[in-house]
Amino acid sequence: MDQAIDLKREYEATLARPRYAYSSGARIFFRSMDRLAGKEETLPKVRVIESLASIPYRAWESRQYGRIQRHYGDPGIVHDAQEILRYGRAAQDNEVQHLRIIEEKLRAEAVKDPRYMTRPLPELMSESYNLFSATLARLGIRRAFLLNAEFEDHAEHTYAELVQAHPEWEEAPVEDGHAVREYAAYHGLEGFASVADVFRRIGLDERDHRNASFAFAGMREYIVRYEGMPEVPGERSAAA
Ligand SMILES: [Fe+2]
């Protein structure tokens, strides 16, 4: 299915599409990431984004196990919870792939860790996001889905702008690394034509995450469709 996807066309569609009108909570969150990692889209900055990206999915998982434990006799609830669980696990794996690819690229370029990446800031940030995501997943799962949709919309645009800021990536061959090889196979590809395509593919994953998060939040009208796209998890069921 992936072969039918035109990565360049979808990247241009992301650049042309306005960002979602972020809530004030999401804006505060993005601004604090900018304050930590800078306004410019860089590899160390997307690494910060990726180091936080899997946290909400873990919070959803834990809340859904709780629901199953309480309502195991209700097939409707169990079915909904399992759909969120399955998707949450797949999304976490995918975010870890992104993180490993960025790490591999930073190592290949011998980029030194920026000062903000030394302890305790990254731990502090991920711990507070952890706590916040867990609380939100408990108190208002729909708001949790929506906040993640905003996070993923922001990530999709960040990757598009990162590729745009690196015209040299258009011709740059992909260095052979374990993470990138695994990632190509995950998408059923033999490899990537350029470094730009690797990051375009990651950006499109973020669009898929964004779409699924909007679907789970019951906001299907925000799904951005494209040729060759996978089925959107949560689109057909009413998750709670
Ligand atoms: Fe990601």
Ligand SMILES: [Fe+2]
């Ligand atoms: Fe994502």
